[in-house]
Amino acid sequence: MSISVATAEPRRRLHPLTPLLKGARALVVIIAALSWQTLGRVGLGWFAAMVVAALIGQVILALISWYFTGYQVVGRELRIHEGLVFRRTRAIPLERIQAVEVVRPLLAQLTGLAELRLEVVGGGKTEAPLAFLTVDEARTLRERLLVLAGKATATVPAAEVADGEPAPVAHLERPIHAVANRDLLISQLLTPQTLLMPFGIAFVVVQFASEATWSFIGIASTLTAMAGVLLQPVRRILADWNFRLASQDESLRVRGGLLETRSQTVPLDRLQAVTATWPLLWRRKRWLRLRPHVAGVAAPNAGDDSGGARLLPVGDPETARLVLGEALPGVALDAIPFTPPSRRARWLHPLAWRVLGAALTDQVVAHREGLVTRQVLVVPYARIQSVRVVRGPLQRRLGLATVYADTAGGPSAAARDRDVREAWELAATLAERSRAARSVLAEP
Template structure:
């Protein structure tokens, strides 16, 4: 049996009546992807030779093409139907068990004590049928996630609540509690709010939530127009059109089309994923909801965020907007992870501070607002930051005065960038490992780079060009802080004792 701490392949004994199937419409939602793949492949092959494509479809050629597409569709739907019959899942107090495979049978076990996030994702077609994909992100590297696609949307939401409650340390009661028996759940500020039974999952109630911020659609659109992608697209268009006019040829305009479509696709992706973005605090974690054609409801349990990055591009400097991203073990990298790791797509300074508060309510200083302001726009040793010495200007003549690091009681905070400002925050207990980098020029100038290793994601904390002795001392001190913080960290079962 091959095992690791998060996902194992095993023939685990689970009661027969505990296994459930996905929704019967699932094969229809998955089978059409084979047709899309064939059409996309053909379009790619003949995109550069339209005449060859027209010759191929001439006469009765189109009948052959249609027949091929239909054949692929039949095979795709048949395979999806067989796969649906062989796919099952079961939920126990300790894990989610998942069985799949036609030729090679596989059983996976996602341990709930390693649960990093639970997402309810609704692609456009699934939403039309009232279905959703429940995705469990588990700390375990590549391939550790479990996707339950597709379930009825109410069932997916109810199962999400059940899994979060089990992961938090609660256990199924023998009787279904009434509203009067529901425990009071504390919200930020200390006031208790009674949980309200949903009636969807016997024995479990959906935890209450408090909305922290929402993103107006107008701000999202304006921020997209002020992004570097739009600036790059405009510059490219002007250059290519000017070249076409000078050469009096239209060829450069056609050559521009793929690049322009790439820019437009990236911009649409940002709008599509950020539409309707809102965040809320709940006892079961940080709740994020966003998406236009594909709606996503994320829940990140407390303490699962490994690092936070606040970024401000040059084009956002005027309105003082910031983008907030996070590292969460299990999300990893890729297009889907890029959408899932956004904590705020375009935040005001106050909203960026609120987003950071969601992850780290205690920054370990008496005046956290002053610390955040200094990290965002401070220079040199403002706010007690350890900064690069003057010799660093030979390696970074523009941004050396912005580079710095500050260590508080609870976190390490680094800042960098003059044109594109970055602020990285890593809680001490989430430090994976530390290191020092020193190139030949740094060594000659007596400099070194301090590196904090985090889980895969958009945040890669490092402070370049510190004085070598200061960087070495910081390495030793931070290693001790991280060790102490992990030893005194709170329990993973964060809701045990509330029921």
């Protein structure tokens, strides 16, 4: 398929309401920056005046930024122009695009707008966010960028189709799974932060009742700290509300969100690995969650699963089998034959050595770890970039070694604390199977 694109199109501006939405979004940051101490020191009247003044200044800056910001598609590049004093133009080759998200924060939903976010190869964070566009503009631009990048097919106007070629046919989405909001709420109630919250509230009540010297600032600061403890489960609920997973054009489409709706794409040709996690308090219900690792897409911060794409925020083993089968056909978690490390590993992991395990199947290498929070990482052979055999000082003394299968910018599968001979045999097998899997992918 070839699509003829004009060498240059008129530069387009963002929506005129963009300065107001960015100013309103900065309101929370302004209040947090002034802090409760400022409120207690200057009083409510002056505090409100400071907030209003800072907000007006932010809106003025956002208005200037909006006036000098524009975007256009030139050939096979997305160009974004911005800057008043120092003009800057960012040219993003469409071949580097891995995913394009349509995100709708709460204020954008109320005004009928949306934000477009791009993930590019090698990017450590979201590249070139376009905030804000109308929903139709955002969806149309997303589809156009993905088609030009070769990540999707779509119906295009006849004038844009080369002579003698049929118009590409749009592939409809195939629904895979939708998570019940009730299960999502229960899963986040079964977290340490939520279960310990009543003890924190009781502590505040006792302190307030016994200490008459507690001030408004002290109470507010304590309540703010408690709210911070609940931030992670609350963010997960807000991010995964009405979670839906579908398949389209050799990729998985993820939708969800309450205050901020998201529409994400997980390209299967860039999928490096999948992590399955069983939190301790979920095990009685046999629940788990699945998270993909995609090359070129920024990963969430360590310990924070509220960011980044998810394949399944919460589900039972049968649902996990269905979802994992879409991402990695033929792979089932309960069918992976894990083998434990050497018994000498008890000296290094006296409690967790029975939990550790590794396995090689016909399609993937996997490892298992985690005494409290159980995790299984699955890596297809075709995604392995290198194989390492590592021996630390204690491992050398015990005659052990760990084999790592590294992926491109993603996690590494690890067969921990194996006998040295077994470790070298595993490394040779992994290297051979990786080469064979990549050669199959390279065949036309």
